[in-house]
Amino acid sequence: MSPATHFERLALPHQEAAYNLAYWLLRSRSDAEDAVQEAYLRAFRAFGSFRGEDVRPWLFAIVRNTAYRMLNTRQRAANVISLDTALSGDGEEDGFPFEPASDSPSAEDTLIGAAERDLVRAALAELPTAFREVVVLREIEGLGYREIAEITGTVVGTVMSRLSRGRQLLHQSLARKIGKDRTHAL
Missing domain, CATH: 1.10.1740.10 (RNA polymerase sigma factor, region 2, helix turn helix motif)
Incomplete structure (x- = not known):
């Protein structure tokens, strides 16, 4: 070959x-x-x-x-x-092109899923890069700690601490965003 x-x-x-x-x-x-x-x-x-x-x-x-x-x-x-x-305000279209395939959900489920995805994407985008990359590699790509350490050029302990802190920051950001959404709904 x-x-x-x-x-x-x-x-x-x-x-x-x-x-x-x-x-x-x-x-x-x-x-x-x-x-x-x-x-x-x-x-x-x-x-x-x-x-x-x-x-x-x-x-x-x-x-x-x-x-x-x-x-x-x-x-x-x-x-x-x-x-x-x-002057043109020419910007990049936001979006995540690879959506997981699913069985035909109802329109309501689609709207709820899209809203939840948008919240998670917005919260993930707010994370500092060092935390965002380990969260993406672990939670979205499903890589193990050793693989992430190899990719990022760090040790497993650093990956674990960044992942823990990244999850914590993501949780806090989502809580703020959900709180704002509930406040706006009232």
Whole structure:
């Protein structure tokens, strides 16, 4: 089997999850797409050094590093905004493109589910990046502590403490948001 075929067989099944991670880190569909494309190119170029272990943490580490590189570039360029962009208010459409498939729910269930998803997404987006990434990797992508530690370049204890703190902050944010919704409903 050729290296390209082997890479495709191992890496492509994780493309959606890689996109989701990039999206949560970058908060932009187009930036996430760019990050995943660049990360997959970097991964392919470095595939010869891949040790044959689990490809998912290796690939996610590349996606994470690529996303952070893009964030750093974006922060450096934040002071340079074109007048056309500032005047047009051109913004990125918010959204999470990969929704889990479900059996045809009722319209009411769909509305309630969408409202709950929006609350969780908004609360998750408010988390500091270090906490958001471990919550996304654990709760959305289902990775284990060791895999997350490998991806983030930290130790398992740090992953556990960030996950605990991230969950706590997420819970507090959701409680505030739900409290506001109930107050507005009265």
